Amino acid sequence: MNNILFNMRHLLHFIGCLLTLQACTKTINTPEQLFATIENMEIEEIQADSALFNKAWLIRFEQPLDHNNPNKGSFKQRIWVSHKNINAPMVMVTEGYSANRNYTSELAKLVESNQIIVEHRYFSDSQPDTLDWTYLTVEQAANDHHRIIQFFKQLYTSKWATTGVSKGGQTAIFHRALFPNDVDLSVPYVAPVNLAREDQRIFDFFNSVGTSEERQVITNFQKVILEKRDEIMPLFIDYAERKNLTFRMGYEKAFELVVLEYPFSFWQWGSKMESIPSLDAPLEVLFDHLSKGSDIAYVSDQSWEDIKPFFYQAYKELGYYAYVPGALKPLLKGFSQDTISSSMFAPGGDTLKFIPTMHTLMTKLQLHDPQIIAIIGENDPWGATSINDKGLENTLRAVAPGSSHLTRINNLPDPLKNEVILKLKETLN
Numbered sequence: 001m002n003n004i005l006f007n008m009r010h011l012l013h014f015i016g017c018l019l020t021l022q023a024c025t026k027t028i029n030t031p032e033q034l035f036a037t038i039e040n041m042e043i044e045e046i047q048a049d050s051a052l053f054n055k056a057w058l059i060r061f062e063q064p065l066d067h068n069n070p071n072k073g074s075f076k077q078r079i080w081v082s083h084k085n086i087n088a089p090m091v092m093v094t095e096g097y098s099a100n101r102n103y104t105s106e107l108a109k110l111v112e113s114n115q116i117i118v119e120h121r122y123f124s125d126s127q128p129d130t131l132d133w134t135y136l137t138v139e140q141a142a143n144d145h146h147r148i149i150q151f152f153k154q155l156y157t158s159k160w161a162t163t164g165v166s167k168g169g170q171t172a173i174f175h176r177a178l179f180p181n182d183v184d185l186s187v188p189y190v191a192p193v194n195l196a197r198e199d200q201r202i203f204d205f206f207n208s209v210g211t212s213e214e215r216q217v218i219t220n221f222q223k224v225i226l227e228k229r230d231e232i233m234p235l236f237i238d239y240a241e242r243k244n245l246t247f248r249m250g251y252e253k254a255f256e257l258v259v260l261e262y263p264f265s266f267w268q269w270g271s272k273m274e275s276i277p278s279l280d281a282p283l284e285v286l287f288d289h290l291s292k293g294s295d296i297a298y299v300s301d302q303s304w305e306d307i308k309p310f311f312y313q314a315y316k317e318l319g320y321y322a323y324v325p326g327a328l329k330p331l332l333k334g335f336s337q338d339t340i341s342s343s344m345f346a347p348g349g350d351t352l353k354f355i356p357t358m359h360t361l362m363t364k365l366q367l368h369d370p371q372i373i374a375i376i377g378e379n380d381p382w383g384a385t386s387i388n389d390k391g392l393e394n395t396l397r398a399v400a401p402g403s404s405h406l407t408r409i410n411n412l413p414d415p416l417k418n419e420v421i422l423k424l425k426e427t428l429n
Contacts, residue, residue: 063144073128173361185371188372255334261323322340325338
């Protein structure tokens with residue numbers, strides 16, 4: 001009798017194991033089946049952005065605040081999922097900031113893929129209840145993306161790519177350095193990899209971009225704005241009031257920062273030299289050009305609050321740029337420094353201790369040498385610190401001559417564009 005009971009218990013245990021194994025290995029064939037594997041997932045079906053996709057969802061994906069210690073709490077990360085079919089490639093857009101809408105990326109269109117857009121931790125709807133800056137790091141963000149990829153790979157088993165523009169491109173590079181085998185290809189657009197708190201290569205860029213005559217025209221425009229500040233300041237204040245902008249630093253400093261920002265903005269967005277008005281143009285014309293060429297809202301309290309997480313990252317790990325007034329210094333009233341740091345916008349300001357994370361990440365990237373296509377504008381200030389191909393034989397640097405931060409695959413010169421598209425299709429199809 002004891003033997004019979006023993007054998008029956010083993011039989012029941014064996015059957016239980018089979019049932020458990022069957023449940024664990026049950027094939028997932030649809031996004032809905034995948035979503036059902038996690039209880040209480042916040043999911044909303046939405047209209048697909050384009051004819052490329054059949055369905056789309058807005059999902060709030062639960063992430064640990066600290067991937068090294070999940071007991072410290074969690075937050076919901078906003079992601080947008082657009083489904084074509086499970087056999088198509090997957091493109092994941094690693095946003096560097098907020099992701100306030102669903103859209104179809106250039107890369108998804110080119111390779112006819114599925115798509116996931118991921119809002120960066122600590123931005124917009126992807127903020128924890130308490131903004132403890134300790135957990136806003138490159139490594140934590142890379143782990144966010146790793147978890148999302150591992151989850152969706154249960155359904156989407158074809159080739160994968162990550163991509164992003166500017167800080168989103170940085171995010172793709174950093175994830176790839178830490179998790180090189182997560183995806184088959186990364187395509188960062190106009191993405192800097194700054195190796196210092198304020199990288200010397202950006203300072204050097206402004207001494208060499210364009211011609212010396214063009215650089216002097218830009219400086220002369222800045223000079224005339226500062227020389228005529230008393231007449232132009234009322235226009236500046238009126239503009240701010242109409243746009244509901246405030247400046248905790250005061251109007252004088254805000255005005256000067258907008259003037260100092262002008263060259264960066266000019267080259268970043270590909271402005272034309274002929275757009276710069278003559279120095280004797282009416283005040284309204286001078287100010288109109290300044291307001292269009294240098295975003296006044298950028299130095300406002302409203303922008304300060306919206307992108308506070310970015311400035312924390314910039315002055316903790318990512319690096320940024322500073323202003324060198326040079327010949328303009330005698331015309332400044334609010335600043336006396338030879339170099340004016342943007343750390344004033346970061347939580348903690350100059351008290352933040354910069355960590356040279358990028359050197360470690362670039363070493364890891366060189367070790368694994370993954371497939372990367374970096375889209376770069378030659379005249380974009382951020383192109384000065386773009387990823388180089390030293391020790392990266394599998395990185396294609398697609399540099400658009402004379403181009404700006406608006407450089408994309410579709411506006412590359414045809415031979416270069418064709419080379420990029422060929423590599424995309426060879427890697428992802």
